[in-house]
Amino acid sequence: xxxxxxxxxxxxxxxxxxxxxxxxxxxxxxxxxxxxxxxxxxxxxxxxxxxxxxxxxxxxxxxxxxxxxxxxxxxxxxxxxxxxxxxxxxxxxxxxxxxxxxxxxxxxxxxxxxxxxxxxxxxxxxxxxxxxxxxxxxxxxxxxxxxxxxxxxxxxxxxxxxxxxxxxxxxxxxxxxxxxxxxxxxxxxxxxxxxxxxxxxxxxxxxxxxxxxxxxxxxxxxxxxxxxxxxxxxxxxxxxxxxxxxxxxxxxxxxxxxxxxxxxxxxxxxx
Amino acid sequence: xxxxxxxxxxxxxxxxxxxxxxxxxxxxxxxxxxxxxxxxxxxxxxxxxxxxxxxxxxxxxxxxxxxxxxxxxxxxxxxxxxxxxxxxxxxxxxxxxxxxxxxxxxxxxxxxxxxxxxxxxxxxxxxxxxxxxxxxxxxxxxxxxxxxxxxxxxxxxxxxxxxxxxxxxxxxxxxxxxxxxxxxxxxxxxxxxxxxxxxxxxxxxxxxxxxxxxxxxxxxxxxxxxxxxxxxxxxxxxxxxxxxxxxxxxxxxxxxxxxxxxxxxxxxxxxxxxxxxxxxxxxxxxxxxxxxxxxxxxxxxxxxxxxxxxxxx
Numbered sequence: 001x002x003x004x005x006x007x008x009x010x011x012x013x014x015x016x017x018x019x020x021x022x023x024x025x026x027x028x029x030x031x032x033x034x035x036x037x038x039x040x041x042x043x044x045x046x047x048x049x050x051x052x053x054x055x056x057x058x059x060x061x062x063x064x065x066x067x068x069x070x071x072x073x074x075x076x077x078x079x080x081x082x083x084x085x086x087x088x089x090x091x092x093x094x095x096x097x098x099x100x101x102x103x104x105x106x107x108x109x110x111x112x113x114x115x116x117x118x119x120x121x122x123x124x125x126x127x128x129x130x131x132x133x134x135x136x137x138x139x140x141x142x143x144x145x146x147x148x149x150x151x152x153x154x155x156x157x158x159x160x161x162x163x164x165x166x167x168x169x170x171x172x173x174x175x176x177x178x179x180x181x182x183x184x185x186x187x188x189x190x191x192x193x194x195x196x197x198x199x200x201x202x203x204x205x206x207x208x209x210x211x212x213x214x215x216x217x218x219x220x221x222x223x224x225x226x227x228x229x230x231x232x233x234x235x236x237x238x239x240x241x242x243x244x245x246x247x248x249x250x251x252x253x254x255x256x257x258x259x260x261x262x263x264x265x266x267x268x269x270x271x
Numbered sequence: 272x273x274x275x276x277x278x279x280x281x282x283x284x285x286x287x288x289x290x291x292x293x294x295x296x297x298x299x300x301x302x303x304x305x306x307x308x309x310x311x312x313x314x315x316x317x318x319x320x321x322x323x324x325x326x327x328x329x330x331x332x333x334x335x336x337x338x339x340x341x342x343x344x345x346x347x348x349x350x351x352x353x354x355x356x357x358x359x360x361x362x363x364x365x366x367x368x369x370x371x372x373x374x375x376x377x378x379x380x381x382x383x384x385x386x387x388x389x390x391x392x393x394x395x396x397x398x399x400x401x402x403x404x405x406x407x408x409x410x411x412x413x414x415x416x417x418x419x420x421x422x423x424x425x426x427x428x429x430x431x432x433x434x435x436x437x438x439x440x441x442x443x444x445x446x447x448x449x450x451x452x453x454x455x456x457x458x459x460x461x462x463x464x465x466x467x468x469x470x471x472x473x474x475x476x477x478x479x480x481x482x483x484x485x486x487x488x489x490x491x492x493x494x495x496x497x498x499x500x501x502x503x504x505x506x507x508x509x510x511x512x513x514x515x516x517x518x519x520x521x522x523x524x525x526x527x528x529x530x531x532x533x534x535x536x537x538x539x540x541x542x543x544x545x546x547x548x549x550x551x552x553x554x555x556x557x558x559x560x561x562x563x564x565x566x567x568x569x570x571x572x573x574x575x576x577x578x579x580x581x582x583x584x
Contacts, residue, residue, distance in 0.1 A: 007489075008390065015385050019399045022382075022460065025414040026406065028425065032417070043428055084309045091306035097299045103307060110318045112570045116518050116539045117563040118321035120328065120546050120556055124337045125321065144313035174302055203407035205521035206539075210547065221409040225525060228413055236417055243410040250405035258398055262465045 026247070033241040040236050053241035057227070062215050063242065066223035069135075070202055071249075073219055076139040077201035078194050085148030085193065086186075090178050092149070093156040094164055107146045116206065123210050137211045138219070142201065148193050151264060155189040156182060192264030195257040202250050220246050322563070328556035335550040347557035357558065359533050360541040363448060367537055368516040370452035371459070375512055376505070378456065379463035384497070386464075387471040397468065403461030408521030415454040416441075416526055441527050444534045451535050454522050459515065463508050470504030471497065510573040517565055538562050 003011065033053050035046045057063055092104060115122075122141060131137030159182060167177045183190065205221050212218040218226075227242045254261070304311075329347055331339035351357050386397045403411070418425050419440035427437040440450040478496050487495070498505075520539040523529060529536035529544065536544070538558065546555035 003388065003390075011385060011388055011390060015390075015393075015396045018382055018385065019396055022457070023399050023402065025411075025418065025457065026402070028418075029410075029414050041423065043423065084313070087306045088310040091303045095299055095303040095306065097303040098296065099300070100303060103311070106314070107310070110314050112567050113318050113322050114514070114518055114562065114566045116520065116542065117559040117566070118318065118325050119542070120337070120552055120559060121321035121324035122317060123547075125316070140313070141317040144310040144317070149310065174306075178306075199405065203409075205408050205524075206543070209524070221407055224407075224409045224413060228416070228525065234423070236423070239413055240417070243413045246410045247406050250407065251402060254402065254405035255398060258401060258465075261404075262401070262469050265462075265466055265469065 029240045029243055032237055033244045035237055037235060037237050041234075053235075053237035054245075056235070056238050057241040057245070060238070061223065061227055061242070063220070063223060063227075063245065065215060066218055066220040067245070069217050070220040072135060073138045073204075073208075073217075074198045074201040076135065077142050078197040080139060080143035081145050081148050081197040082190055082194055084143050085145055086152050086183065086190065087178075088144075088149045089152035089156050090174075090182060092153050093159075094177075094182075095174065107149055110144075110146045119206070119210070126211055131211070133212055133214060133216055135217055138208060138217060139201075141207070145197075148197065151193055152186065152189055155186050159185055188260065189264060191257070192260045195253055195261055196264065199250055199253060325556045325559050325563070328553055329560050331553045333550075333552040337552045339553075343553070347554045351554060351557050351561070356533055356536070357541060360536045360538050361561075363534065363536060364517060364538045366448060367452060367455075367519065368513055370449060371455045371516050372509060372512045374452075375456045375459045375463055376509055379460050379467050379508070380505070382460070382464050383467035383471055384493070386468055401461045401465045401468075403458055404465065405461070406458065408458065409525060411454060411458045412522045412525035415450075415457070415522075419450055419526070442531055444531050447527055447531055447534045451522055451526055454526065455516070455519065458522070459512060463512060466508050466511075467501070467504060470501050474500045506576075507573070510569055514566055514569050517562065517569070538565075 031046060032040060034049055034051065036048050036050050036052070039045075039047055088107070092100065126132060126137040126141070129137070131140075163181060164177060167181065172180075203221065204219070208219045208222050209225075212222060224242050224246050228239050328337075328339065330342060330344055331347075332341040332343055333339055382400045386393060386400055417423070421427060421437060421439055421442065424440070426440060430437060438446055440446050474497065478500070479492060482492050482496060518539055519537050520543065523535055523537055523540045524543075527535040529540050539562065542555050542558045542562065545551050545558060549555075
């Protein structure tokens with residue numbers, strides 16, 4: 001649409017006001033994380049820049065361990081989701097067999113079962129497997145995903161069937177075709193799903209809360225809750241420093257992959 | 272081949288052909304299952320089995336470890352619907368959906384329409400508007416916990432600066448659910464915005480061009496082209512937001528722990544308390560079944576109604 005200068009100005013004013021309101025809480029947290037506790041308590045504007053809050057957050061809490069755990073958990077979930085959903089999507093697109101449609105409905109059905117509604121048997125299962133406080137317990141339940149399978153299936157469908165036929169003529173098996181043709185052609189979708197998987201895994205809350213009882217594999221989200229509840233003296237600067245550290249990896253990932261994520265998620269939504 | 276060629280008739284050819292076809296079919300069935308096996312296995316273990324186990328548990332009393340002790344039939348369900356605390360959590364959940372979904376969608380739609388203009392620097396605004404996707408529920412709750420703080424929080428400081436009375440955002444029963452809703456709206460804008468922006472960008476430009484030739488104004492185009500063409504995406508974000516609202520847990524756990532006076536106890540929080548604080552796994556499972564049905568209804572509506580009522584390109 002072609003806008004007049006006046007209209008453009010109006011748009012910029014609205015855009016800037018909205019941006020300030022929306023980013024406000026995060027900006028506030030970042031500013032507070034560099035303020036002295038005295039400034040925060042007296043409610044004054046920042047008078048002194050300090051990194052003391054970050055030092056105390058890292059020294060007083062096993063924040064490094066929490067971050068490490070979160071990286072491992074998110075990375076493993078991401079990898080597991082990529083492998084399982086690309087394999088499943090391949091079968092749904094390139095292999096024709098009896099019962100395929102039925103299985104496809106089974107995948108759809110899993111989307112109707114919210115994890116929160118089946119959390120009790122899942123918890124007991126993990127406990128009986130002795131997977132409490134292990135990376136297995138935190139990651140394996142999330143490997144299979146219907147959303148990921150659908151996203152990749154949509155993408156695989158765009159690969160010409162003739163390509164598979166040609167590969168069959170030269171005697172290429174399904175798994176080789178999957179590895180050497182399908183996966184490389186679909187790397188954009190794989191990256192999208194990877195980003196999405198990592199983001200959601202990093203931000204998980206309820207399951208890590210239940211599946212960890214000590215610091216060995218506890219993720220940074222639960223660590224932040226601990227930090228917040230254990231800070232008796234209302235050390236808001238330290239708490240905010242912790243929160244800022246928690247959001248930095250995901251924000252970076254989001255800034256890098258925003259366009260891809262938008263395209264991938266919209267395709268899943270509109271098609 | 273051992274078969275005598277003189278005996279070969281059309282029928283034996285057919286028989287051979289069928290056998291080859293059958294074995295090829297068997298082969299591709301096995302291949303398909305091999306590719307699907309990891310997903311099917313994990314879905315069975317972590318989705319289907321727990322779902323049926325939840326229904327099963329809902330008919331029993333359990334001990335603190337979760338083993339069934341007494342079969343009680345529908346008693347857990349009957350108790351649940353006479354339990355004022357559970358009924359309150361159901362009421363809260365619906366109120367919460369009502370407080371969060373319409374504002375989230377409207378604000379995000381407004382932002383998406385703004386950010387869909389071709390202006391210099393628009394990429395920066397798009398990044399800012401979608402940034403709350405990257406902010407976890409724990410971090411977002413901590414930000415707002417400070418904003419809502421009765422003495423130090425920015426919100427009350429603003430109120431005081433303008434001569435207003437401080438509000439107990441998270442402690443006053445009249446405000447608590449609203450405050451949690453504001454936090455949730457803020458958190459959910461990023462995702463909803465991104466989906467809606469994608470929907471806007473997929474609208475065919477030529478529709479606008481032909482409207483411009485006819486000299487239509489901005490709001491006319493918004494009402495007659497943008498909103499109708501966006502309706503499938505809008506429908507999608509509305510149902511997804513509703514389902515998300517039904518599943519809310521983290522912000523409750525950090526901001527209010529369900530208080531004051533259970534005013535902010537939503538259904539997932541209620542399940543969590545009943546199961547992992549009170550160790551009443553039977554009645555907690557009955558509540559989980561209710562949550563399951565609520566979300567099932569939403570999903571079915573999305574699949575069925577979504578395809579019929581809404582305009583698709």
